[in-house]
Amino acid sequence: MATLRFFPLDATYRITDGKAVIYLFGRSFDGQTVCVTDENFRPYFYVLSGELDRVQSKIELLKVENERISAFVTGTEIVKRRYNGKEVRALKVYTNIPGAVPIIKDTISQWDFVDSVHEYDILFARRYLIDRGIVPFTPYEVEGEFVSVKSKVPVFRAERIEQRGEDIAEEPRILAFDIETYYNEREILPDKNPIIMLAFYGKDFRRVFTWKRFRTSDESIEFVESEAELIEKFKETIEHFKPEIITGYFSDGFDFPYIETRARKYKISLDIGLDYSELKINRKGGIDAKIAGINHVDVFRYVQRIFGRGLETESYSLNSVAYELIGEKKLEVNLDEMSKAWDEGGQKIEEYCRYNLHDAKLTYELCRKLLPNMVELVKIIGLPVDEVIRMGFSQLVEWYLLRQAPRFNEIAPNRPEHGDMGKRREESFKGAFVFEPKPGLYKNIAVFDFRSLYPSIISSHNISGGTLNCKCCGDEKVPFDDGKTNYWFCKRERGFLPTVIGDLIEHRVRIKEMIRKQEQQDMLLAARENVLKLLANSFYGYYGFFGARWYSIESAQSTTAYGRYYIHKVISKAEKEGFTVLYSDTDSIFLLLDKKTKEDAEKFMESVNLELPGLMELEYEGHYPAGIFVQTKDNTAGAKKKYALISDNGILKIRGFETVRRNWSLVAKELQENVLKIILKEGDAEKALVITKGTIKDLRDKKIPVEKVIIKTQITKEIGSYETVGPHVAIAKRLEAKGVAVAPGTIISYVVTEIGSKVRDKAKLPEEVREGEYDAEYYINNQVVPAVEKIFEVLGHSKDELVGKEQGTLGRFF
DNA sequence: ACCTACCGGGG
DNA sequence: GTGTACGGTAGGT
Numbered sequence: 135m136a137t138l139r140f141f142p143l144d145a146t147y148r149i150t151d152g153k154a155v156i157y158l159f160g161r162s163f164d165g166q167t168v169c170v171t172d173e174n175f176r177p178y179f180y181v182l183s184g185e186l187d188r189v190q191s192k193i194e195l196l197k198v199e200n201e202r203i204s205a206f207v208t209g210t211e212i213v214k215r216r217y218n219g220k221e222v223r224a225l226k227v228y229t230n231i232p233g234a235v236p237i238i239k240d241t242i243s244q245w246d247f248v249d250s251v252h253e254y255d256i257l258f259a260r261r262y263l264i265d266r267g268i269v270p271f272t273p274y275e276v277e278g279e280f281v282s283v284k285s286k287v288p289v290f291r292a293e294r295i296e297q298r299g300e301d302i303a304e305e306p307r308i309l310a311f312d313i314e315t316y317y318n319e320r321e322i323l324p325d326k327n328p329i330i331m332l333a334f335y336g337k338d339f340r341r342v343f344t345w346k347r348f349r350t351s352d353e354s355i356e357f358v359e360s361e362a363e364l365i366e367k368f369k370e371t372i373e374h375f376k377p378e379i380i381t382g383y384f385s386d387g388f389d390f391p392y393i394e395t396r397a398r399k400y401k402i403s404l405d406i407g408l409d410y411s412e413l414k415i416n417r418k419g420g421i422d423a424k425i426a427g428i429n430h431v432d433v434f435r436y437v438q439r440i441f442g443r444g445l446e447t448e449s450y451s452l453n454s455v456a457y458e459l460i461g462e463k464k465l466e467v468n469l470d471e472m473s474k475a476w477d478e479g480g481q482k483i484e485e486y487c488r489y490n491l492h493d494a495k496l497t498y499e500l501c502r503k504l505l506p507n508m509v510e511l512v513k514i515i516g517l518p519v520d521e522v523i524r525m526g527f528s529q530l531v532e533w534y535l536l537r538q539a540p541r542f543n544e545i546a547p548n549r550p551e552h553g554d555m556g557k558r559r560e561e562s563f564k565g566a567f568v569f570e571p572k573p574g575l576y577k578n579i580a581v582f583d584f585r586s587l588y589p590s591i592i593s594s595h596n597i598s599g600g601t602l603n604c605k606c607c608g609d610e611k612v613p614f615d616d617g618k619t620n621y622w623f624c625k626r627e628r629g630f631l632p633t634v635i636g637d638l639i640e641h642r643v644r645i646k647e648m649i650r651k652q653e654q655q656d657m658l659l660a661a662r663e664n665v666l667k668l669l670a671n672s673f674y675g676y677y678g679f680f681g682a683r684w685y686s687i688e689s690a691q692s693t694t695a696y697g698r699y700y701i702h703k704v705i706s707k708a709e710k711e712g713f714t715v716l717y718s719d720t721d722s723i724f725l726l727l728d729k730k731t732k733e734d735a736e737k738f739m740e741s742v743n744l745e746l747p748g749l750m751e752l753e754y755e756g757h758y759p760a761g762i763f764v765q766t767k768d769n770t771a772g773a774k775k776k777y778a779l780i781s782d783n784g785i786l787k788i789r790g791f792e793t794v795r796r797n798w799s800l801v802a803k804e805l806q807e808n809v810l811k812i813i814l815k816e817g818d819a820e821k822a823l824v825i826t827k828g829t830i831k832d833l834r835d836k837k838i839p840v841e842k843v844i845i846k847t848q849i850t851k852e853i854g855s856y857e858t859v860g861p862h863v864a865i866a867k868r869l870e871a872k873g874v875a876v877a878p879g880t881i882i883s884y885v886v887t888e889i890g891s892k893v894r895d896k897a898k899l900p901e902e903v904r905e906g907e908y909d910a911e912y913y914i915n916n917q918v919v920p921a922v923e924k925i926f927e928v929l930g931h932s933k934d935e936l937v938g939k940e941q942g943t944l945g946r947f948f
Numbered sequence: 949a950c951c952t953a954c955c956g957g958g959g
Numbered sequence: 960g961t962g963t964a965c966g967g968t969a970g971g972t
Binding site: 422 | 964966
């Protein structure tokens, strides 16, 4: 018997001699890629029934044969479990192979003495990781021996696997790749157009393959004879580099499927899996590309589904994401000219090779930057990185619960059937409370918020489907504000989900404490804290998500009802103690301190906290010397979710003002920020007014440079398919007429000039416009004034005052 | 107002 | 692979 120590990274399984064998691919402590097999794990599922013995004796004889497989039961046992808040006896049914589970399940579901069947759709490799408690990226010690099995890496057959500590694997070998394809009809046609370049980027490794020669001194460029050879190089490079993670940007949806299509044309087998299996592309439902033994991380997928929430960027293109996260952009080349350069051959191709390599580099850097975050997610969810990065929030919650369930002896509820999902989609419920602010400029504001409001409510009030309206309690109802909904949650026994979320919150508090104490910043702790917060905050949404196993609309409703109850309680308590409440949204409250001190406010917070149950806590978010709330567009009320605050250290916090968006000109954006700064920092409305009038005058005097009046709007579809021709579409049409292709995704920059009647006729490209050749009145009325008029209204200055019309001008029209 | 269809990313 | 995306919104009714 030998011993092997390794970090598992990926799990799959294979049928050998009619038995399922688990394959764990990973990295040994000495840095080699290895495969550990485990033959000692059997597929199973659960049956609930009032007549377990009858099910047991009948099911053991069951054998279903079809043209593909023979499915039969290899054993059963009666076990004690919990289901939906109750102790149950369940029949655990083992089958010969994983594929037999759904077949047996379908058959016995029809027996009338079977109540329900559970956990029949948990993928086998995932089931293994959960039941054996194996977490990718953490160390294990294996006893067993090396065996000879067809594989690209050594195979070790395990008899016993045990966790060894919690260290994470050192930085994995990452290989990024990117392709450029021939295209001239502004359509992606993998059947027709070849791949012309292929770039790789890894640690101490950069290479571009292309199949047209030109003179170059760039050593990273390598010429091959044909596209087919380029695809062979793709396989070879992966084989030699031995990446543990292969990464691309939208490689699920573009690079891998494209390469697969081209490989099929040349009858090249893409057997890049470590077990010689082929690249597997799933086109049904969400597209994804899988390689056995190598984690394929499509950075785009992770950013789009999970990480992007915390980013400023509105577009998840490689260019904008890379710019925000690593401060680097794509190389600027004219892609429309690429195919022409390719046809003509020669030196011009080189810049596209550099462009190609640079994209691979950006992808590599992004993957490295995001990896700590992804690994923390892996360690909490317990599934391989290529799986967790493709999950949405609800799936993350679900797989976290499925991993926790065995610890609590819980049997998982089933996913809803199609009809149920339809019904669930219909059910809606009341959300959070938002206080209507009184428009005005205020000084000396204290802001408080509930720490993780919804997660702490779920934990503190034991909110779950299994504890809802129990038979043993009922004296304390959920404080619904409709006065009729009658729910309560058990006080005697903790529910599964509230326990799990409570553990998450406490874990996060410990990590936060560690972060607070540490001398130098530990990025891993920060990433872990981030992931725990993300997960905890997703539970409430999960309760109301139609596809959830632990769906409980009553729990979702009760969570927001408690949320509204507590925030109202804080509001009335604050008012009773003489504070003016300026604003409140969901879990936050803004107090006007006025004559009261910060100490008074903190005392208030402490007294609130004394009355809060469980993990609930009101926190001091910060003090703001000034803040402004404005009116709605129709001037009928104070605008919700639209305000600006300035902090003690002079940082502006702007929420909901539409001009922070991209398709506004700089002149309007800058003025808005300036005006807010002057009003909040210096409290000088007159100065803000003077500056605004100055900007308007400068516009009229044509003193504003053209770059500040450029408006950028994206072309989102084919030009011909636009019904309404906005200014950016009009420009695109003119470009097309000149023979310049404008593909969807292009951002059109334009300036509105005075020549023409409709805005679309007046729009010109910036390079066609000379300094001062813009329509001042357009910019004043459609950009500058809308950006600041709501702010000035609060200060008692009308729109007319801004644009310099005489007071009372309106009167003449009446 | 409500519903459906399509888009994103990639070249 | 013990499977069948998703969330937003433009455009139509």
